[in-house]
Amino acid sequence: MLKKILILSLVVMAGVSPFLPRVFADNASWKPLLAERVWNQTSFRNERLTFNANVSAPMKRNGIVFVSNLSAQCTNLGTCDKIDLSIIKDGKSQLIPAVDQQFLNPSFAMAQKGKFIFFTKSLSKDVWFDAFLVDPNTGNIHPFTSLARKHNELSFVSFSTSGDRLYTSLLQTNNTTKKVQSSLTGKSMDGSYEEREISFMLNAPWQQVMDAYNDRLLVKFQFSGGNKQLWMIEPASQKMAAIPNTWTEPQADILFAHFLTDGSVVFFQNYTLFTYRPGIDKEPVSHGAAKLSWNTNPNATVQIAGDAMSWVDVNRHLYVHTSSGVINLQMVKEGSVHLEKDAVYFADEKGTWKYTFASKKYESTPFLVTDVRETLRTGLDTKGNVWFENTTNQNLVKLGYGTNPVLSDVSHVIWKGTDGALYQATLATILSMQKSNNVFEGGFTPGTRVKAIGDSRVYMFGNDGQLHWIVSETVASTIFGTQWNKGIVEVPPTFLWRYANGVNVESDQAIKSL
Numbered sequence: 001m002l003k004k005i006l007i008l009s010l011v012v013m014a015g016v017s018p019f020l021p022r023v024f025a026d027n028a029s030w031k032p033l034l035a036e037r038v039w040n041q042t043s044f045r046n047e048r049l050t051f052n053a054n055v056s057a058p059m060k061r062n063g064i065v066f067v068s069n070l071s072a073q074c075t076n077l078g079t080c081d082k083i084d085l086s087i088i089k090d091g092k093s094q095l096i097p098a099v100d101q102q103f104l105n106p107s108f109a110m111a112q113k114g115k116f117i118f119f120t121k122s123l124s125k126d127v128w129f130d131a132f133l134v135d136p137n138t139g140n141i142h143p144f145t146s147l148a149r150k151h152n153e154l155s156f157v158s159f160s161t162s163g164d165r166l167y168t169s170l171l172q173t174n175n176t177t178k179k180v181q182s183s184l185t186g187k188s189m190d191g192s193y194e195e196r197e198i199s200f201m202l203n204a205p206w207q208q209v210m211d212a213y214n215d216r217l218l219v220k221f222q223f224s225g226g227n228k229q230l231w232m233i234e235p236a237s238q239k240m241a242a243i244p245n246t247w248t249e250p251q252a253d254i255l256f257a258h259f260l261t262d263g264s265v266v267f268f269q270n271y272t273l274f275t276y277r278p279g280i281d282k283e284p285v286s287h288g289a290a291k292l293s294w295n296t297n298p299n300a301t302v303q304i305a306g307d308a309m310s311w312v313d314v315n316r317h318l319y320v321h322t323s324s325g326v327i328n329l330q331m332v333k334e335g336s337v338h339l340e341k342d343a344v345y346f347a348d349e350k351g352t353w354k355y356t357f358a359s360k361k362y363e364s365t366p367f368l369v370t371d372v373r374e375t376l377r378t379g380l381d382t383k384g385n386v387w388f389e390n391t392t393n394q395n396l397v398k399l400g401y402g403t404n405p406v407l408s409d410v411s412h413v414i415w416k417g418t419d420g421a422l423y424q425a426t427l428a429t430i431l432s433m434q435k436s437n438n439v440f441e442g443g444f445t446p447g448t449r450v451k452a453i454g455d456s457r458v459y460m461f462g463n464d465g466q467l468h469w470i471v472s473e474t475v476a477s478t479i480f481g482t483q484w485n486k487g488i489v490e491v492p493p494t495f496l497w498r499y500a501n502g503v504n505v506e507s508d509q510a511i512k513s514l
Helices: 002-016 106-110 473-480
Strands: 035-040 044-049 059-061 064-070 082-089 092-100 116-121 127-134 141-148 153-162 165-173 180-188 206-213 216-222 228-234 239-242 254-259 265-269 272-276 285-291 303-305 308-312 317-322 325-331 343-348 351-356 361-364 368-373 376-380 385-390 395-401 403-409 412-416 422-427 449-452 459-461 467-469 489-491
Touching: 044 395, 059 403, 064 403, 082 116, 082 403, 092 116, 106 254, 106 303, 127 153, 127 165, 141 165, 141 180, 153 216, 165 206, 180 206, 206 254, 216 254, 228 254, 228 265, 272 317, 285 317, 285 325, 317 343, 325 343, 343 368, 351 368, 368 403, 376 403, 385 412, 385 422, 395 412, 395 422
Parallel strands: 153 206, 449 489
Antiparallel strands: 035 044, 044 422, 059 064, 064 082, 082 092, 116 127, 127 141, 153 165, 165 180, 206 216, 216 228, 228 239, 254 265, 265 272, 272 285, 303 308, 308 317, 317 325, 343 351, 351 361, 368 376, 376 385, 385 395, 403 412, 412 422, 449 459, 459 467
């Protein structure tokens, strides 16, 4: 009965959801973020941005920061399943309208294997959707592929990407029996490969593509009685087989099934963690003590970054699974965990911490870290203050107050204020510069500002040991903050003759190459 209701609801959704305009890579544009208020501080500038009051807190996926709103194209708020995304980078934003809200599901993100993929429903009745890929370096949008709609297809359920291929689960009507069933399709980015009904040996009423890697698929089958089972499918060789002992009772489920980079499989079955190495293990290996919490929505506690996965159990114990095995850390504060590929950050009753997987060592942090970009970190203290830290030069700056701070790039931190508004801090370039161990004649180090007595021109030492003239006060303020003229070392003119003159500093970007 549950299965019939589920299938019916999807068919209804397919019928009532409006088809919305297709997004094209060449019609998107970056626009400067607008602010309704600005506060200039010594080494940064804060802005209250002009997003509407219903905007989400900033989120980050595969290095790209975004916020979301219910789509402006929704006419029926009760049935509309579309959102508008705004990608944020370098103090600018790019609007992507009418994205399917499945994009926000952590399981959907996991299935894209490190790619920022989104899709929109197509205007054409002959096409299900158009999928797009966002370049993590530039933020630019590129078409990935689209999926044609056959006459007997009712709705699509899920998809996953592997390399340049997209694999999709569809609901369709069997041409012979007229019953609703599910099928799998595959299509390459350039359209040179397309295959329909990959799961040709077994037509379960419901098939969800949970992950794809090296053209192997992990697919959860759900049968008419509500039982589930995890299958591995290889489209190229047309091989498919159930993973042993994954038959699951109707009231239970299989969650977060995914491949690691070594080809092994990790998943939760009935809240217990299992791992499986195809061709090596006869059956999945249970990690009995490592369980999901049944008191919390799994999507709110499970995080995946590369081969690492973290979660918190019912007793608030933090677990991490990596390619090396399961790590049982300790009790943590609710909502305090942030996972990166190489480490996990969290808070407990004694403080805030970083645990590095390779070294197996704990490190105290000055605040609860919520985002990391190379050697830069941002996060919150116990009072809700937003902080920024450069771990190489020990710059530690309090930026404001709020929740969910993330680094949209090396020069900007975005967070949600307690008033519901989005705030952005634009950092002076000197804050995010890498520390150098170079020491030049006279004890000067890279970044030091000097000027000759009686001369207004200010120079900066570069990593190359040369003097670089900062061409204007505007450039100096961008690099060093509003008090850029403080701390300048004055020396006799003859002293500067000891150093060669390098290229002029004409922008904050210029010093990154000095």
